[in-house]
Amino acid sequence: MRRAVEGLATPYPIGTLLPAVFQEDPVAMRWTGALDEVLAPAISTLDCLAAYTDPMLAPADFVRWLAGWLGAVLDENWPLERQRAAVAHCVRLYRLRGTVEGLRALVELATGGEVELAENGGVRWSTAPNTPLPGEAGAWLSVRVTVPRGATVDVVALGELIAAEKPAHVPHGLEVVER
Template sequence: MRRAVEGLDTPYPIGTLLPAVFQEDPVAMAWTAALDDVLAPAISALDCLAAYADPLLAPEDFVGWLAGWVGTVLDENWPLERQRATVAHSVRLYRTRGTVEGLRALIELVTAGEVEIAESGGVAWSTAPNTEPPGEATPRLFVRVTLPRGVSVDAAALEALIVAEKPAHVPHRLEVVDT
């Protein structure tokens, strides 16, 4: 007889829960054993539900689904560990989204590189009216990513990531430096 998942047994066999008269019946035991084989994967998934919700422990094919839960888009070309780390840090990254530090943290996470950002904006407050606004009049953003030895990054994907994260009206320039 073939199992639904080879080698996966149920920790709660149904046949042992039957009255003794049915436990002595080979047909009843065979029927409940077949049910055990079908239900074993579902029972295993329910027993491990906490691990499915943790991107560092979840099965490989479940990480992309978790990314959808937190609104993160993953590049399937990234190594699995980078995908897991991106999903694990998504909530923290959303707290700083739209800031220079948030952009820096995201790019460092997906590239494993050193990120330098120069931008024209600024934030200030004043109690005096007509105070000169901070920053430069012309918006700009420059991102330099220095990659560690042996790490490669798809520049087009990184470009798309920056476009998605920066303010739409701010032009940007990306420079990727290999060491």
């Protein structure tokens, strides 16, 4: 007979939970032993559930499922460690979404490089009416990414990522340079 998962035993054999009269019956013990083999993978999964929901510990194929569960879109070309980091940081990135710091963190995560952002905006308040607005009249955003020598960055995909994260009315420029 072939086991459901070779070598996987249950830590809670059903036969030991039966009354003594059934524990002495070989048919009952074989029957519960068969159930133990079928249920062992489910019990093991439930015992390890915390590891499945931690993107740094989860099996590789489960990381993409976690990303979908959290609403994160992963680039399948990224190495597994970068995908794990993206899932691990996606909640923090959602909190920062729409901010300069959020865009910086996202681009750093996507490229593994150092990101410099420049923009025209600013915030000011005044108690006097008709105070001039800060910044320039036209909105703009400049993104400069410095990556290690020899690193490959898909500039088109990075530009699309930035376009999706920045305000729609703000044009942006992108520059990727090597150290």
